[in-house]
Amino acid sequence: MSFDAIQGQTAAIGTLTRILRSGQVHHALRFEGPDGVGKEMAALAFARALVCTSGDPLGCGQCSACERAAKFHDGPPAVPMHPDVVLVERGLYPPEILGRSRQELKDISVDQVRKVILERAPYPPHEGRARVFIVRRAEELSISAANAMLKALEEPGQGTYFVLLTARPARLLDTIRSRTFRIRFGPLPDAVLLDLLKRQGVEEQAAIDAIALASGSASLARALVDPEASKQRHAFVDAALRAIGADDYTASIELAEGKNVDKKQLRENLEALAARLARAARADALRQGPRARSLAVRYQIVLGSIREIDRNASPALLVENMMLRLRAVTG
Ligand SMILES: [Zn+2]
Structure with missing residues (x-):
């Protein structure tokens, strides 16, 4: 060392x-x-x-x-x-x-x-x-x-x-x-993280995706490229997007009551959801599509929920409230 x-x-x-x-x-x-x-x-x-x-x-x-x-x-x-x-x-x-x-x-x-x-x-x-x-x-x-x-x-x-x-x-x-x-000690520059992940054998695109969510942290970036962890996060993000568009509230409740008891995991899930919404908002804005605004509002709602994690005693309640607000956004 x-x-x-x-x-x-x-x-x-x-x-x-x-x-x-x-x-x-x-x-x-x-x-x-x-x-x-x-x-x-x-x-x-x-x-x-x-x-x-x-x-x-x-x-x-x-x-x-x-x-x-x-x-x-x-x-x-x-x-x-x-x-x-x-x-x-x-x-x-x-x-x-x-x-x-x-x-x-x-x-x-x-x-x-x-x-x-x-x-x-x-x-x-x-x-x-x-x-x-x-x-x-x-x-x-x-x-x-x-x-x-x-x-x-x-x-x-x-x-x-x-x-x-x-x-x-x-x-x-x-x-x-x-x-x-x-x-x-400051956050690590992206180039340093990229170099670190690549030396560990992570392929470039996976490394870039992880770094976008890692806020300059090598340990978080490593956790984000862990395939089991990322499978779990993808499942959460897909379920959340389905629940936003669903006719009724059942899927939202299921998501809230799912495996989010661990706050660290919940934070990673929400960060992945925020990243997906941000990407979609940017892509829609570039096309001058109709959904850029609603996606951006939803992105802000998820960011707000991430900030609440430490203060909130119940992850289930936090996800439930967030889903309620995400579904209320029109467009
Ligand atoms: Zn010595």
């Missing part, structure tokens, strides 16, 4: 390598940016540089420490083999390791922060050089977990570093934000 392998993040990687070369490394960093754009790869490269024993400020990539920093145990927990590169993530550790009776479902618990961070923090790193805590989806820290972590952020031991990863920085406590140094 080297800095060279991270594409499309010139500014962020430039800042990180400059910091490492200067030897003045801030002990608490916050990597902000969408999911799937290289934040974790950069955090692992950063950790590797700090634990490297060869003296190369960016990590030599050859020594045993470098090698183990980015290699993972099979798990659970699936954590780096180097004992000084420590991952924190909701649900990563089996509950018994954390002294809990149940798996962490909704947040990173204070139990995890105590066990994984605070119990280690007073001691020097195992292998002497540095210890790096990497927190995945840091916005999922519970309030008590975040507060417990604050002290470690304020008074880190010698050679202790934190990297908080987040796509939703606004959800972090102000106190956490103010004690961490921000590095911004």
Whole structure:
């Protein structure tokens, strides 16, 4: 996991390598940016540089420490083999390791922060050089977990570093934000995504279709070219279009009650529907066809529903409301 392998993040990687070369490394960093754009790869490269024993400020990539920093145990927990590169993530550790009776479902618990961070923090790193805590989806820290972590952020031991990863920085406590140094990661350019997918053997047109929906995220683009996932999305889109044009409301109800319980999947389904409507609207507008306006209005309705997903408790209700509004558009 080297800095060279991270594409499309010139500014962020430039800042990180400059910091490492200067030897003045801030002990608490916050990597902000969408999911799937290289934040974790950069955090692992950063950790590797700090634990490297060869003296190369960016990590030599050859020594045993470098090698183990980015290699993972099979798990659970699936954590780096180097004992000084420590991952924190909701649900990563089996509950018994954390002294809990149940798996962490909704947040990173204070139990995890105590066990994984605070119990280690007073001691020097195992292998002497540095210890790096990497927190995945840091916005999922519970309030008590975040507060417990604050002290470690304020008074880190010698050679202790934190990297908080987040796509939703606004959800972090102000106190956490103010004690961490921000590095911004942007969405990946289409050309970088295309190159990435093609190197994985995805054919060009499939890659282009996926990238159009991926908002600059490599992980989303990969998910979108997964044939099983895309079959499922096509089925949803076809069913939705049939339900819009159907005489009665039965098909809409069936669609709402279908397999949309998983919000992530629902989001992908709706994104695919929005993309289909947008394509159809553009094509109709080019032909000066009669349906461009109604298709564009429907596209906006679907986009609105996507924005509602996180706020809405019931995916079924959300789809039902959306179908009601889609069917009400005339033309
Ligand atoms: Zn090394």
